[in-house]
Amino acid sequence: MEAVMTEQHALIRLMAEHQADVWHFLRLLGCEGALADDLTQETFLYIYRNPITEISRAATSTYLRRTARSLLIDRQRRMKREVRLDMNALEQAWAEMTPEGRADERLDALRRCLDKLADRARQALELKYTHDQTEADVAAALETSLGAAKSLLKRARRQLRECVERQAMP
């Protein structure tokens, strides 16, 4: 796939394919919604001004993420904001757990893994993430101790990670 990114229609195609991934990646790095919106646009503007040749979807995805990350670092430095130290690790985790760089596939894998979880663990996750409940609230809802609820959530996240990782393997 060799298409030089000089035309607007190429940018539109690139955005259609990758902008959700870039936006989610920026959110993962801690950007608020508005900042993620802005930096996603800047990422594609940068590519528009500095065209690349796509050699594979995964390589383009990696390049876009790293461009987005660099733009975020620049922005934070200019604003004298604290720069997160774990950006590299998050980028690496994203690359390892996301086949072809497609976040939607990773999310599909996560959905399938969630279905495999025990009812109690899934219930705990839904309470925490869907209903924004604290770990203490989760413990109360499940009639268990705070420590057990924390542990249950931790174990559930770990099981999900392992399950998603297995599915991400080639």
Next chain:
Amino acid sequence: MNAKEALIEYDLQVLLKGETAPDLTEQTMQRAAEGETPQLAEPRRYRPRMAWRRVAETAVIVLAVGLIAWIVAGPKQNPPEPERLWAAGPDSRVIETESGLRLESGWLLLKPGAPDVQSGESNLTEIRGLVLARARGQPSKQELENIQPWLQQNELEEEMLKGRNWAKGLAMAVLLFAGTAVLDGQEVEAPEAPAEPVWHVVQSVVDIENLPEGATHVRANGLNGAYLEFFQEVKGLEALDFRNGKILNASHLEAIAKVETLRHLDLRDCIWQPGATRDLRPLARMAALEWLGVAISPSATAKPDEPAEKTEDWQQLQLAPLGSLRKRGVVIPVSVFSNNSANLESVRDWLPDLEEITLNWAGDPALQVVSTFKSLQRLEIERCHATELGFAFLARGPKLKQLIILNIQGGLTQDMLHHISRIDSLEVLGINFTFGSAEGSAEESLFRPLFKMESLRELRLGHELTGSLTYGKVMNVQEHPLSGIGPLRSLKASTNAGWYSDPELLWSIAAGCATSELFASLEDASALGMQAFEAPEWWNDELAAHLQSIHLHLTSRVFSRSGLKTEPGTVGNGVLAALRKYPNLARIKLTWEGTAYGSGTSDNLDRVAEQLREAFPDLEVEVVK
């Protein structure tokens, strides 16, 4: 939480809240049309392949430059990625400025060469060591405890904080683990760490005679008491570990008491010569003694449930000399062989501020007496006949830090654990247990009382097997019953596990659960944030196979035992094969135990380390001599 778990957490929020990315195409096209061009301060590290002409141009330039560099400087490897020289702590605010770092709140960990740090009116410069800095001054003990997980992530253990003083600046305090730094114009230096003593192991008179000059610490476990006479000739002997000695009598103690330099003497678990008078008075004359481990018993037999051969005035022969040593400040961990609680009262009266005691036998009355030892910190019970009543007394007693129960005769019940969980100072808990209630009725909740023990750092479990009983079958658990214990950092296998050769029994005892559950329980150990699994001496490839998916640091003396003793200086193919099954192994610590016999020299340990490094280039191999 590691990066992958952070990603899963983010995805859960996206998935369960239905958060979707907006379509930003229109805005982007608008900005493009307006001629906006984002600039990046840093060049990219990575770019996909460029158009062929640019590739060719770039390649020519790179080749030319590379050829010149190679001719001038010779072939070189790519430079390593620059090491990260600082890390911000949890809930900390750090800003990179042109002149370095500005610590506005919280913590910074700095390595040699880190940029200068400004915090309020304070300045930390010339950082040539490993430094922990905190904004606004010295932290409280609680604040230090709160950052333990972060420190551990940065490979700093709690132990490393002990014995170090904070240097206070105008608006920042620093703690130096190594090297130097300048705080507000004053140089601060890390204190020298005390060197770990080398213990020399002896097993014969020849070994004692061949001890190297300057050997100060000697281990002589399980020898006949008569060997004590030969230590008089070891010049400068400071510490003697004579645990499990045999056929001990008062004349042997007279002999060892003549070693004037001895500061540390361990005679715990020694067996007295049948009929010998157990007279500890010679030990009271040892002027340099600072630490004495000793077993005491009112009867002239080693075991309390055997008929006494004769009775002695044990208070005058044993308790009085220990009492006088204690008054001098000698630390005395004692083992008490008695099933009579009145005898324990005598021990308490003579040694009221005892900090460590081992009871060979303990029922409810004994634990009631123990609860009146006000200074007791460590209690070990070898045979426990107590019921929940005894533990209720214990919970009302001293602020124990360590409680080890090697054998609960009546079985472990939740009520007992409930009382134990009320000892809020407890840091280490070890229990060898069977299930208390009838088989099949024990519930998942057995260990639940332990979940609230915030001080607990280490749990040692050993399951006393009852036939083919398995954890899963009996408890019918869905979750691992230990998974609720949050702050736990270390799970240890029962030391008794090595007595069993049947692997199935061994696994069960090792982790306090059945064969099928071992893997799960160690997974839990990992999930609970433990930093190490202490491999027992019977560590082998079978255990390694169970551990292979867990990221752990393995700290073990396994090589110094199996490698040095049987095949000096050789790791052994079995151990190498075992390690290969353990791909996430990050570090091995080899501990040198000096020996004066055979070929066991410290060079052998270096050879073992060499072989390990060769076989596993990515492995960090630490040798401690």
